[in-house]
Amino acid sequence: MIEQIQQAKNWEERYRLLIQAGKNLTQPTENELAHWTEIQGCEVRLWCKISQNLDRTLQLKAYSEARIMNGLLFLLINAVNEKPLDELQQFDITIFFTELGIAQRLSSTRLNGLKQIEQSIKELF
DSSP states (O other): OHHHHHHOSSHHHHHHHHHHHHTTSOOOOHHHHHTSEEOSSSSSOEEEEEEEOTTSBEEEEEEESSHHHHHHHHHHHHHHTTOBHHHHTTOOHHHHHHHTTOGGGSOHHHHHHHHHHHHHHHTTO
């Protein structure tokens, strides 16, 4: 999916691919969401659960009420899950989405929610 987004000819095609990607996220139950962290400062409701596996790799789960945000979350989850924490110290979410040709089109509040997830990941170190 990341490759398809990088190769998209225009924003409309990227947007469509993001919506499709978001459909890959499973909607958590109300009980699961109650145990996840709600991210503040995003224009939509956004939750995440970040944990560390026994082998010091990351496990991120996230969900939003917005389809486009779920697409962004799907990409982020695929970029960071099962990666060693020391490798993720250098991860920059803005650079990641810029390289995909997406960051330029994100509202500051949407990007803010994603940056808060990035900060939460870095707090694990």
